[in-house]
Amino acid sequence: MSAPWGRSTPEHAGGAAAHGRATPDTVCGPYHRLNPLTKATLAVAVTLASLALGGLLVPALLFGFVVVPGAIVARVVARMLRLAVVATLPVAIAVVLVQGLAGLGVEGAVAVSLRVFVMAAALALFGLTTPARELVADLERRGVSPRIAFAAASTIGALPALAAQAQVVRDAQRARGLDIEGSVMARIRGIVPLVGPMVAGTIHSIELRSLALEARAFGRPGRRDLLWAPSDAGWERALRWIAIALLLAIVAAKATGAVGRLP
């Protein structure tokens, strides 16, 4: 049997992930296989269009007709919603409190929260369907510095790593008798002993990791001959340009007053 490294065609060079098997528990479908830049463009376009047009209707339409169908195709609806809710909840609470104190009513708070939710959902869909390696390879192929590409990929991968680190610290502190359940006050008191070790551990990990990267010549200037890069079909390039053109049209219409206040 031929070993994976023995094959020379680009589609085999990436091994399992090149065939869409990034991880054993990752469901891969057509949405996953889109070029990372296409998914990023859609996420950014949805985000900016929601922010630019405001109201309730447009963000809801973008969510219903762009984000949700993408999540259904990618089979990540539940995870995307969970992430979006987690990201939106603190913002929504803060907005409701501020709006309430300012006497501006609930409608504005709901509109702001909806925009944040749609933005979080669009970005979560991108993160859940884009392996870091694909983003790095694609950005680098387009001439972006490996350091910038790596930083972008690390940002995507940082949340799961932080969550894992938090779990380790929480378990360790619980084992030492720290009460982080029960009343709200107990939970608040429990935050400080969790945050300190978590931040320290994360900083140490980052330092060690950057040293390991240096030892692997990551900082070397010049182009690299990548083993693999994601495909980028002509229709995807067209789709990106259409999304950008629509976004620019929306921003221009809003700026010139051609579009009034939307419901």
Added chain:
Amino acid sequence: MIELVKVSYRYPGYRQPAIHDIDLRLGAGEVVGLVGPNDAGKSTLGLVAAGLAPASIGGELAGDVRIDGASVIGRRPHDLASSVGIVFSNPAAHLSGVASTVFEEIAFGPVNLGCSAGESRTRAREAMELLGIAGLAEREPSRLSGGQAQLVAIASMVAMRQRHLVLDEPVAELDPEGRQLVSEALRSLARAGTGLLIAEHDTDLLDALCDRIVAIEDGRLAPAAASAQR
């Protein structure tokens, strides 16, 4: 050959050097063990010998560190990456985070060195064969056992074809099975002619592998009598 000549190193923000007046030579293909209590300076010495301190982490170096006859002073770590490598005790720190298979992870270094894609594949394949981990090629790096992950970390250095490798407590975080795997891998590397500087508490491992063992305490190498020549 790695030579440390009267080397002292002070971390940024510290007044006292972590290591003082170190004279140490790691010959081509030589395997040297480094023992000492915690905070004795083993890891610092490893970082200095690998050219990462002060180049990457700052601080102040006195004396000279020469790798294959050339001073490392003023050279960036990526210039030294084809000569000397380092493996830390925590194998997770070695994962690039951008490779979805072990094969890609190991090829990451050669790609960074500017090798062609074909050459990077060849190097990765050879490193995996040398360490006996060819069967892990398509596995996801973050889902390996500790021992397997440490072998991948070592292989990722071997693929860069460095003549010298510094290992900072390579089995410290491993279970007995992982220790056995790494021990055998280091033996293969030594047979293949790679110079190894191994900082380790496990003296059984060092006894089995090393040509000589040096001791460090309070940042200073112990007198020759305290170190074992084998």
